[in-house]
Amino acid sequence: MVGVPLWWRTTETYRAWLPVSQIQELSKLQLQLSADVEVVFSRGTVTPEQQKKLPLTQTQDEEHRVDEDTALSYRYETRYRTATVMEEDALNQPTAAGEMLFASLSNQLSRCKHSVISVRPQVITSLILSCSSSAEADLSLHTLSESPCGSLVVYVIPESSTLLPQDVDVYIGRRRTAFLRIGAKMRVGRTLEQLLAHMEPRVKQVLQVMSFSHTDITAALSDRVRLSPGNKESIADSMRAFKSSPGYEITFSLLNPDPKSHRLHWDIEGAAQTYIQPLLTKLAPVANFSMDSQTLYYAVLGVSPRFDSSRSTYTLNADSLAHVINPVEARLGSNAASSNPVLNFLLYVPDAHHSPLYIHDRKKQEVPSNAFHSPRWGGIMVYNVNDFYGPEAVFPVDINIDMAKVMGVFLAQLRLLLGVQSSSAPPGFLVAPCGTAGLADWELDRLMWSRSVENVATATTTITSLAQLLDQIGNIVINDNIAEQVSSAVTSLQLAVAELESGNLGFALQYSKEAILASERAFFDPSLLHLLYFPDDQKFAIYIPLFLPMCVPILLSLLKIISDARQKRRDKQAKKD
Amino acid sequence: MEMLTLLCLFSTYLLASSINIEENAGQFFSSGHTNNWAVLVCTSRFWFNYRHVANTLSVYRSVKRLGIPDSHIVLMLADDMACNHRNPKPATVFSHKNMELNVYGDDVEVDYRGYEVTVENFLRVLTGRLPPSTPRSKRLLSDDRSNILIYLTGHGGNGFLKFQDSEEISNVELADAFEQMWQKRRYNELLFIIDTCQGASMYERFYSPNLMALASSQVGEDSLSHQPDLAIGVHLMDRYTFYLLEFLEDIHPASKTNMNDLFKVCPKSHCVSTPGHRTDLFLRDPGSVLVTDFFGSVRKVELTMETINLTGHIKQWEESAADGEPRKETYSYSDQLPVSEIIHQKPKQKDWHPPDGFILGLWTLILLVFFKTYGIKHLKHIF
Numbered sequence: 026m027v028g029v030p031l032w033w034r035t036t037e038t039y040r041a042w043l044p045v046s047q048i049q050e051l052s053k054l055q056l057q058l059s060a061d062v063e064v065v066f067s068r069g070t071v072t073p074e075q076q077k078k079l080p081l082t083q084t085q086d087e088e089h090r091v092d093e094d095t096a097l098s099y100r101y102e103t104r105y106r107t108a109t110v111m112e113e114d115a116l117n118q119p120t121a122a123g124e125m126l127f128a129s130l131s132n133q134l135s136r137c138k139h140s141v142i143s144v145r146p147q148v149i150t151s152l153i154l155s156c157s158s159s160a161e162a163d164l165s166l167h168t169l170s171e172s173p174c175g176s177l178v179v180y181v182i183p184e185s186s187t188l189l190p191q192d193v194d195v196y197i198g199r200r201r202t203a204f205l206r207i208g209a210k211m212r213v214g215r216t217l218e219q220l221l222a223h224m225e226p227r228v229k230q231v232l233q234v235m236s237f238s239h240t241d242i243t244a245a246l247s248d249r250v251r252l253s254p255g256n257k258e259s260i261a262d263s264m265r266a267f268k269s270s271p272g273y274e275i276t277f278s279l280l281n282p283d284p285k286s287h288r289l290h291w292d293i294e295g296a297a298q299t300y301i302q303p304l305l306t307k308l309a310p311v312a313n314f315s316m317d318s319q320t321l322y323y324a325v326l327g328v329s330p331r332f333d334s335s336r337s338t339y340t341l342n343a344d345s346l347a348h349v350i351n352p353v354e355a356r357l358g359s360n361a362a363s364s365n366p367v368l369n370f371l372l373y374v375p376d377a378h379h380s381p382l383y384i385h386d387r388k389k390q391e392v393p394s395n396a397f398h399s400p401r402w403g404g405i406m407v408y409n410v411n412d413f414y415g416p417e418a419v420f421p422v423d424i425n426i427d428m429a430k431v432m433g434v435f436l437a438q439l440r441l442l443l444g445v446q447s448s449s450a451p452p453g454f455l456v457a458p459c460g461t462a463g464l465a466d467w468e469l470d471r472l473m474w475s476r477s478v479e480n481v482a483t484a485t486t487t488i489t490s491l492a493q494l495l496d497q498i499g500n501i502v503i504n505d506n507i508a509e510q511v512s513s514a515v516t517s518l519q520l521a522v523a524e525l526e527s528g529n530l531g532f533a534l535q536y537s538k539e540a541i542l543a544s545e546r547a548f549f550d551p552s553l554l555h556l557l558y559f560p561d562d563q564k565f566a567i568y569i570p571l572f573l574p575m576c577v578p579i580l581l582s583l584l585k586i587i588s589d590a591r592q593k594r595r596d597k598q599a600k601k602d
Numbered sequence: 603m604e605m606l607t608l609l610c611l612f613s614t615y616l617l618a619s620s621i622n623i624e625e626n627a628g629q630f631f632s633s634g635h636t637n638n639w640a641v642l643v644c645t646s647r648f649w650f651n652y653r654h655v656a657n658t659l660s661v662y663r664s665v666k667r668l669g670i671p672d673s674h675i676v677l678m679l680a681d682d683m684a685c686n687h688r689n690p691k692p693a694t695v696f697s698h699k700n701m702e703l704n705v706y707g708d709d710v711e712v713d714y715r716g717y718e719v720t721v722e723n724f725l726r727v728l729t730g731r732l733p734p735s736t737p738r739s740k741r742l743l744s745d746d747r748s749n750i751l752i753y754l755t756g757h758g759g760n761g762f763l764k765f766q767d768s769e770e771i772s773n774v775e776l777a778d779a780f781e782q783m784w785q786k787r788r789y790n791e792l793l794f795i796i797d798t799c800q801g802a803s804m805y806e807r808f809y810s811p812n813l814m815a816l817a818s819s820q821v822g823e824d825s826l827s828h829q830p831d832l833a834i835g836v837h838l839m840d841r842y843t844f845y846l847l848e849f850l851e852d853i854h855p856a857s858k859t860n861m862n863d864l865f866k867v868c869p870k871s872h873c874v875s876t877p878g879h880r881t882d883l884f885l886r887d888p889g890s891v892l893v894t895d896f897f898g899s900v901r902k903v904e905l906t907m908e909t910i911n912l913t914g915h916i917k918q919w920e921e922s923a924a925d926g927e928p929r930k931e932t933y934s935y936s937d938q939l940p941v942s943e944i945i946h947q948k949p950k951q952k953d954w955h956p957p958d959g960f961i962l963g964l965w966t967l968i969l970l971v972f973f974k975t976y977g978i979k980h981l982k983h984i985f
Binding site: 031034247248264265268292295296298299300343346347348350351354355359360362363364366384386392393394396397398399400401402404406428429430432433434436437438440441458459461463486487490494548549550551553554575579582583585586 | 634636637669670671672673722725726729730731732733737738741743745746747782785786787855856899900901902903904905906907908909910911912913914915916959962963967968971972974975
């Protein structure tokens with residue numbers, strides 16, 4: 026009587042409490058993504074009586090059910106208003122008078138160097154702003170007000186406006202603004218409702234490009250939902266970008282197979298600081314990046330290039346590129362201390378006997394960038410240096426590599442590999458080229474949306490499968506630190522989902538990153554290894570020879586005790602009678 | 603008439619070439635993996651198990667030849683045959699009699715050797731639950747787009763595989779480990795090859811998707827070794843792996859051989875045992891799976907069509923030492939391991955625990971029953 030509870034207490038394993046009910050709630054994921062859109066009507070797009078009804082706010086909800094455990098809903102809060110005076114000035118076309126005025130004013134200023142001229146600032150601003158093309162209008166609008174992360178502003182300009190070229194209806198700027206040219210049908214005689222009904226699908230189209238789109242979000246959920254493969258582009262897109270990770274390592278390598286002929290100099294430190302670092306700084310909320318570089322001598326490609334006599338160049342065609350990477354990869358090192366994914370960017374300078382080397386696509390055309398990339402691995406660029414010296418040069422020749430050209434290609438590849446680039450814009454759209462940072466604000470927003478959703482999806486699957494695993498195997502000890510990590514992961518997940526709902530993209534990403542870190546730490550904790558598997562037949566096989574001989578006398582004596590007791594009771598009964 | 607035939611030929615050629623292009627593009631996207639990993643394990647100790655080490659090293663060589671780099675291979679060898687005292691040719695491991703092929707060489711990177719090859723370490727590598735101090739080369743850093751090849755060889759039985767002659771891994775544990783890998787999406791597709799006696803029992807319990815398994819013998823059969831070498835004195839290879847390697851010799855990185863050919867390797871006439879395979883958990887048709895999807899590492903490649911126009915010169919970034927003063931950095935040793943303290947440490951007092959509750963309860967029961975049966979008067983004889 027004493028033994029059994031004592032035995033039970035001393036042989037049970039320590040299992041800290043886990044918030045199982047909350048985890049089960051999280052396994053049914055209901056994600057709501059909200060985006061704020063401001064639609065600003067400039068002069069000439071709305072009639073005065075319509076203007077009186079503005080500003081106006083509308084909310085649209087879209088529900089999608091991905092599978093039985095996952096549901097998505099998108100909420101667009103659209104605020105319609107008219108443009109302010111400053112915005113109007115920024116959007117106005119250049120007028121001849123304005124230009125002349127500007128020219129004379131600048132002339133006067135240059136002549137009167139020593140006298141003080143006071144000019145009203147508004148005059149200056151409006152003059153400068155009036156010389157506008159779409160890019161400059163974009164920039165000036167941005168100086169007026171900065172839209173918060175995750176939101177968009179769409180300026181509706183009249184059809185006759187010359188801000189956009191003739192065949193372009195939508196211009197997407199570098200920040201979070203877009204210019205939308207109102208359609209020809211909406212010229213006269215329409216009510217506000219008709220106007221809004223006309224604007225809605227066009228604004229939606231802009232949103233699909235600049236903010237989250239259903240295909241991107243479902244692709245980000247690939248951890249939870251194993252989707253059937255769609256078209257080829259979507260498969261290629263999903264395979265190309267690296268999965269969300271708290272950190273990445275970027276390695277730049279210079280491959281010099283022929284040091285006897287070429288002595289290569291590349292200012293990698295300066296180039297990385299000038300060209301790559303701005304992008305990485307901008308991507309800081311998404312992940313940490315570490316950069317390093319190396320030079321490899323006598324590194325050869327695994328494929329021998331073919332000589333094209335018609336162009337007297339050496340060529341590598343697209344099919345043989347797949348075999349180039351493996352022999353080189355064996356020579357590339359990586360940082361032994363971290364387990365972060367590595368992005369390799371290789372710059373190959375062909376040897377003097379195989380110069381110039383060009384990459385040909387399937388149609389036997391030269392690839393202008395002379396570079397190729399491999400999904401989830403990195404990129405390789407071939408840099409020809411035969412133009413830098415003549416045939417009578419003294420070997421080895423000193424060559425300075427043009428880092429701007431090289432970094433331009435690597436930056437484009439880096440964007441692709443990190444998942445920034447998405448599908449090409451629909452027809453009639455003009456997308457501004459990204460600036461020195463290499464990343465437009467709305468592209469960053471898109472990345473943040475998909476990363477947050479990806480993190481939330483991964484963290485929920487990790488936590489649910491961990492809870493399931495610990496439930497199934499009763500012998501695993503759950504330490505306090507694991508329970509702590511699980512609880513903090515659950516809290517962060519709940520916060521992340523709440524922040525996504527309210528549209529605070531920055532906080533949502535931060536919480537989702539915390540959730541992922543905590544859940545990964547809990548799942549991959551080294552103490553959670555269940556090694557003791559006892560199938561029933563093995564258990565019987567071990568215990569029976571041990572306990573059967575011992576149990577036989579015990580059982581016999583128990584039987585004797587019972588028969589004695591029964592005998593005694595019968596005697597007592599007999600005595601009583 | 604001739605024009606017609608010419609036209610027919612030309613059109614069929616066009617059709618064929620367009621199908622070829624489509625096929626190529628289709629091949630590009632037919633497998634969903636971007637990188638390859640291999641986990642090669644030899645589980646036996648002792649000199650007479652030379653052939654298991656030779657098996658594993660031969661598969662390692664083939665896999666490296668077909669393109670998987672060392673950083674993506676986890677090689678676990680339970681014993682060091684090359685440096686064994688009984689090896690008449692030290693620093694070599696031969697896989698063919700007459701010492702034709704030395705598979706050890708000088709380009710072998712063994713990640714787990716000797717006593718590090720345990721069931722625990724193997725499961726830790728598979729599930730990723732390694733202590734944080736484990737270096738990168740000892741980890742399986744696969745993601746959801748990795749194809750993994752797992753090769754096990756050693757002595758096995760019905761439902762288990764023996765590690766190091768002292769412990770065993772059961773097929774249920776292996777199946778659970780694969781399920782945990784699937785839960786965390788640590789593989790895209792997995793090929794499991796096992797060359798032991800009764801090897802088919804090891805893949806009976808798998809239940810995770812995208813697993814394909816090959817074994818050298820069925821339940822109740824023994825896998826046999828191939829050929830002894832009279833100079834070295836032990837058997838050099840197992841039959842199944844020998845014929846598997848002969849098959850792999852014909853594979854080069856661009857070959858299009860598929861899995862159905864791999865299943866035909868080593869028929870009963872050569873192998874004496876019946877090799878088995880399991881493909882019901884695999885989503886793709888085995889006929890469309892290339893051997894190089896698992897044994898090689900053929901990268902997917904896309905041409906970079908866009909570049910970014912970068913203007914602006916490189917900033918000459920000057921450090922804070924612009925004023926010409928050299929920066930003085932004080933160097934110091936980082937915290938070293940307190941070796942002297944550890945060496946001279948007193949042995950830790952092991953705390954005395956009272957006997958386990960179960961044993962206590964059992965003995966109490968026995969004593970109680972004994973004294974109840976035979977009477978209390980015997981007590982004085984004991985104490």
